[in-house]
Amino acid sequence: MYVGVIGLGRMGQIVVDRLLDAGHDVVAFDIDEEAVADAVDAGAEPAESIPDVADALGEDARIWLMVPAGDPVDAALSELDGHVDGDDVIVDGGNSHFEASVRRADATDAAYLDCGTSGGPAGAELGFSLMIGGPQWAYDELVPAFDAVATGPDGHDRMGPVGSGHYVKMVHNGVEYALMQAYGEGFELLARGRYDLDLESVARTWTNGAVIRSWLLDLCEEAFREEGSDLGDVADHVEGGSTGTWTVQEALEQEVPVPLIYQALAERFDSREDRFARKLANRLRYGFGRHEIVRE
Structure with missing residues (x-):
């Protein structure tokens, strides 16, 4: 061809x-x-x-x-x-x-x-x-x-x-936002919790057989390996937001509740206060899309 x-x-x-x-x-x-x-x-x-x-x-x-x-x-x-x-x-x-x-x-x-x-x-x-x-x-x-x-x-x-391909991709990206937020919040609790944990080790263990294993989790392991468990100087700032906004707008029009996607989008817009979860999301965007890592 x-x-x-x-x-x-x-x-x-x-x-x-x-x-x-x-x-x-x-x-x-x-x-x-x-x-x-x-x-x-x-x-x-x-x-x-x-x-x-x-x-x-x-x-x-x-x-x-x-x-x-x-x-x-x-x-x-x-x-x-x-x-x-x-x-x-x-x-x-x-x-x-x-x-x-x-x-x-x-x-x-x-x-x-x-x-x-x-x-x-x-x-x-x-x-x-x-x-x-x-x-x-x-x-x-x-x-x-x-x-x-x-x-x-x-x-x-x-x-x-026509339109259905980009529609499905739009919703795909909304799901991606929510998944990144879930991983970020879980690892934030581990980072600030009662044990001194090696988060690379946690991520690697989860990627091998755990229910929540995924490519994004592989990228979490990569992020902790390359940046350290505290994510080093990765900034608490997450770019992007257009496709997530489109997803939420469409959900409102169709009267479909998408609270997790909405909250993940809101976290991006609110990334002025230091949050570990957003630092991980920042680094994950580099992992899967080679988007520039915003650093402090």
């Missing part, structure tokens, strides 16, 4: 690498020339502009957007206008709001797949989890590419119509 990838940041470069490793051909573009050069070194064909990507692909173009959510997505689609038609497929692999995806699908001539992407930079080795919304035929056309970029056939599926 011949796939165009627009946006070669951390996640976009992984998409390129995994497509190439699976034997697909890739034409790649980014405004950062060094990022394009890296993709070319990996085996991709360079493009000089976004329209050049579509033109290089020709008929039945398959284009994967990995640009930041918001205005950059609209800007990329604007540049593709007139270069794609109803036989082409565009995948939006960014963290877009599901309603924005519906709007973009209605305004775009090509078939539009909104693709919620989870796994962070660890996906370079393991592959991503892909939650995809949009026309069934368009999804079926991209299955070989999804197999390559995801962990395999079980790592992706069509969630439903």
